[in-house]
Amino acid sequence: MRDLFEKYVPFIAVAVFLGAIGVAYIGPRATYQILCAGADSCIREWVGALSGWAAAIGALYTINAMLLIQRQNVDIQLHPSMTIAKKVRQKCINNKRKIQNLSERFSSEGPMLIELTKAELSDLRKLVRGFGEDDVDRFEEIEYISPTYLRSLRIALVKAQKITEKSIMSPTRLIPRKGIVVDTDYNTVRKAVMRAAEHNTRLREASERFLSRWESRGLDDPTEE
Structure with a gap:
């Protein structure tokens, strides 16, 4: 109109x-x-x-x-912010499947020993890389989300990755391999996955709020051609 x-x-x-x-x-x-x-x-x-x-x-x-x-x-001032918000929203959508896969493996309270598959190890690596990218920091500056929580999440995910990347003797295959989470490390990895799920939801909701505020102004989205 x-x-x-x-x-x-x-x-x-x-x-x-x-x-x-x-x-x-x-x-x-x-x-x-x-x-x-x-x-x-x-x-x-x-x-x-x-x-x-x-x-x-x-x-x-x-x-x-x-x-x-x-x-x-x-439009010119908000263009970079809109681009970042869209990237973060899509990142959260992509993260959701990876987090769901890992959450299913760590659904039970430990301690216990489990063996992660190569796909699950890859999902964990991608989560570490995704939450560590600059666009997440830049978006959290635009739409304020506690930076302390993000830092602690990154530390927890990196720690979980180090645990799963160690080559340990597999009790089922009787060979050293990655992805073995022993009972003493189970809860550490489980908590990292749970925190990733919480923060992924928080980021997605924040990015959707930011984008909906833009649309409510009745302005054209500068990120779409």
Whole structure:
């Protein structure tokens, strides 16, 4: 609606103004009787009135142009923030499956010994890398989320990764391999996965709130072509 207003208001104003002049030109006598009945200085009064209307139309067009410029400036300022928010939201969507897979393996309270698959080890590495990227820090500066929590989560995930990357004798295959989580380390890895799930939800909700605030302003999303 706002786009239509910005696009067509100047043309409508000019059309109305020219139409009034045309009516007056085609029927000057009838126009005089209708508009100037009982007036001693008709021309002066109508010139003054038309000047006022012309000034109002000009002011309306100027205000409209200023609002358009302001909107463009807001678009430019928010463009980087919108891009980061979209990246973080997509990252959280991708993280959800990895976290669900790991959460299923650590659903029971320990301590116990488990062997992670290569796919689960890969998921854990990707979580460490994903939560460690700069766009997460930049988004948390835009939409304030406790940086202390993110730092502690990163420490917990790195610790869990180190545990799972150690080559330990597999009790089932009788060979050293990665992905063995012994009973003494089980709860450490389990807590890291649970914290990743909590913070992933927190980040996704924050990014969706930020994006919805943008959309509620009725502005075009500068990240979409």
